[in-house]
Amino acid sequence: MASTEKITVYNVADLRATTDDxxxxxxxxxxxxxxxxxxxxxxxxxxxxxxxSAACFAWDYKLGFESTKQxxxxxxxxxxxxxxxxxxxxxxxxxxxxxxxxxxxGKTKIRVISDSKKPASKGEAPAYKLRIEVEDVNTRKTxxxxxxxxxxxxxxxxxxxxxxxxxxxxxxxxxxxxxxxPKRAVAAAPASGGQGATKDQFAETPGYTAEILDAIASGLxxxxxxxxxxxxxxxxxxxxx
Amino acid sequence: MLSSLANPRQAAVQLMNFGLxxxxxxxxxxxxxxxxxxxxxxxxxxxxxxxxxFQRGDLLFLWNRNVVTETSVGEVVVYSVKGKDIPIVHxxxxxxxxGPEAKLLTKGDNNVSDDxxxxxxxxxxxxxxxxxxxxFAYIPFVGxxxxxxxxxxxxxxVMLGLMGLVVVLQRE
Numbered sequence: 001m002a003s004t005e006k007i008t009v010y011n012v013a014d015l016r017a018t019t020d021d022x023x024x025x026x027x028x029x030x031x032x033x034x035x036x037x038x039x040x041x042x043x044x045x046x047x048x049x050x051x052x053s054a055a056c057f058a059w060d061y062k063l064g065f066e067s068t069k070q071x072x073x074x075x076x077x078x079x080x081x082x083x084x085x086x087x088x089x090x091x092x093x094x095x096x097x098x099x100x101x102x103x104x105x106g107k108t109k110i111r112v113i114s115d116s117k118k119p120a121s122k123g124e125a126p127a128y129k130l131r132i133e134v135e136d137v138n139t140r141k142t143x144x145x146x147x148x149x150x151x152x153x154x155x156x157x158x159x160x161x162x163x164x165x166x167x168x169x170x171x172x173x174x175x176x177x178x179x180x181x182p183k184r185a186v187a188a189a190p191a192s193g194g195q196g197a198t199k200d201q202f203a204e205t206p207g208y209t210a211e212i213l214d215a216i217a218s219g220l221x222x223x224x225x226x227x228x229x230x231x232x233x234x235x236x237x238x239x240x241x
Numbered sequence: 242m243l244s245s246l247a248n249p250r251q252a253a254v255q256l257m258n259f260g261l262x263x264x265x266x267x268x269x270x271x272x273x274x275x276x277x278x279x280x281x282x283x284x285x286x287x288x289x290x291x292x293x294x295f296q297r298g299d300l301l302f303l304w305n306r307n308v309v310t311e312t313s314v315g316e317v318v319v320y321s322v323k324g325k326d327i328p329i330v331h332x333x334x335x336x337x338x339x340g341p342e343a344k345l346l347t348k349g350d351n352n353v354s355d356d357x358x359x360x361x362x363x364x365x366x367x368x369x370x371x372x373x374x375x376x377f378a379y380i381p382f383v384g385x386x387x388x389x390x391x392x393x394x395x396x397x398x399v400m401l402g403l404m405g406l407v408v409v410l411q412r413e
């Protein structure tokens with residue numbers, strides 16, 4: 001699991017990928033059912049385009065250009081269409097979705113789109129931007145939530161992911177998640193009373209419970225499995241290098 | 242890296258992205274082939290036989306359709322000869338007859354004699370289907386890289402090494 005590895009905190013792509021992974025694991029652990037339809041459609045479009053061009057390569061290589069050019073023309077046109085559809089799918093349907101799923105009863109759908117934002121000034125931490133869409137399947141009403149938090153809230157200085165504060169951010173920011181994980185939602189309620197907890201509030205008010213601080217101090221998130229033995233393994237890896 | 246291996250879908254996406262880079266490049270080339278009706282729509286000049294019109298390393302764009310007029314005397318064409326892999330860029334200097342069976346004779350501008358020597362043994366002239374395109378545009382010199390790479394194979398090693406170095410340094 002990525003969340004147990006140490007990453008380079010200066011690499012925003014790494015920060016985001018690790019956080020994305022943790023988000024999936026967290027939401028799935030709450031009993032949401034993940035749907036892979038979006039990604040599977042992308043894979044189907046992409047691989048059929050690739051197979052088409054592989055077939056085109058094969059007949060061009062074996063039979064030459066002249067005798068196959070009608071087929072090649074059709075293949076090129078079809079490839080352009082497939083690639084266009086793929087681009088459309090990625091840009092306008094997926095829109096950077098990292099998680100799509102629904103509650104077990106199938107009454108509510110949730111979709112999470114993530115992005116990272118460069119810090120406004122030097123020396124600040126980059127931010128993790130989330131757009132969450134929660135749709136009520138019956139009424140077709142969609143609730144849109146935007147969250148923006150600094151990565152430094154759930155990565156310690158050495159680049160280890162700490163699950164507790166991150167999960168708190170989600171449970172507070174998204175009512176659906178808060179309902180599924182009331183413990184986390186309540187954990188910092190006195191500080192912010194729901195969504196919109198800014199970084200400053202986190203820093204100076206009792207947003208961090210003793211439990212969370214303990215977790216941070218020991219470098220252990222609740223879901224994290226970092227133990228002495230895995231640290232030893234890491235050291236062993238280094239030695240081998 | 243490791244997490245992408247653990248997730249088969251993520252691995253499939255990475256494989257697909259890599260495959261699509263290759264296949265898109267190939268399909269763009271084939272698209273150009275189909276539009277120009279030429280099996281090899283872009284070629285690099287390898288010899289100085291067409292100087293001063295074209296130098297070694299010039300990149301030529303070919304067009305192989307006779308929309309308005311037939312291919313005729315004065316055009317610079319690229320043709321291939323049976324038994325020889327490398328196509329030749331020369332000018333048509335004589336034409337006898339009309340249509341696809343017209344007999345064509347070519348010559349390099351910078352050569353002393355015509356191309357009968359270069360044709361396959363027993364072949365005295367070209368016909369239209371030997372031609373893979375007429376030059377309609379060119380970019381000077383940019384094709385020289387491919388000449389360097391094919392004439393000095395060690396440069397390929399150097400280039401691969403440099404690319405590898407960039408990959409290692411960028412870590413992306």
